[in-house]
Amino acid sequence: MCVRRCAITVGDLGExxxxxxxxxxxxxxxxxILGPGDDAAVMSAPDGRVVVSTDLLLEGRHFRRDWSGGYDVGRKAAAQNLADVAAMGATPTSIVVGLGIPADLPLDWLDALTDGFRDxxxxxGASVAGGDVTRCDLVVLGVTALGDLNGRAPVRRSGARPGQVVAVAGRLGYAAAGWALLEAGVPADGPALREAVAGHRRPCPPYAMGPVAAELGATAMLDVSDGLLQDLGHVAEAxxxxVELDPEAFAVAEPVAAAAKELGADPLEWVLTGGEDHALAAVFPADVRLPAAWRVVGRVSEGEGVVVRGREIGRRGWDHFQ
Structure with missing residues (x-):
């Protein structure tokens, strides 16, 4: 009879x-070209250049196992790195994963995590090409993503010019709304609140819009990981x-609005300052014809910083050391 532990753990298998x-x-x-099994993977690089981005995710800081299953954590960890590659105007090709896990981690959680990365x-169209594993007291993920520019110039943060327009593709405010619901312990009753919580657990970056923006002549671009105001501040500085944003240009999605109503919060603040949605924000020439996935939310002018016309926003976004 199993009394204390029934699940098979990673410690049972060994490294x-x-x-x-x-x-x-x-x-x-x-x-x-060469995947897991040797000292290093070998990737093709048709463009002759490789786009590289890396991120760390720490249990208790970026995710909680009592809030998110392994599958969602894997999807989220891959997404935030793949979005960085797309934000350069590149097509993601692969990731490699450094994995720190406790010996008592159930194998089904590890399997779900792996499946989340894969899916x-x-x-x-990218692959998990390799990585490393070690024992750790908490789950720690170090993910490096690689991408190909397909002959295009990388879209950097430093190309915005006065007179151009600022546009956003993807969702904003979902992750912040979902986190707030989970933090407050509010039951996710109803489809809108469930969708907000799902937005925290698993972002939905508009990957394809990165290369599309590059083809349309975007002069600056990044993914929204720490909040739109804070991230556009990097564009303004570089x-x-x-950068002047028009608050009337932002449509608050129903899941975000429903969470704000439940918690008595301002949904626009989540849209403007909430991180981890991994939408794309880009700057384009004023005369560009944007596809429907992109919505113009502001403009670039002479000066410095980011302002929201007609509103005072205190919190600007996420800072790991504040």
């Missing part, structure tokens, strides 16, 4: 058993310009 279990769940795409990468 190499864990590695074999992970790699067995990971098919490799065409960009992978999020599959949305853009470009030496002022």
């Amino acid at each position: 190499f058993g864990v590695v074999n279990r992970i790699t067995a769940r990971l098919p490799q795409g065409a960009a992978v 999020e990468c599959a949305t853009v 470009s030496g310009v002022r």
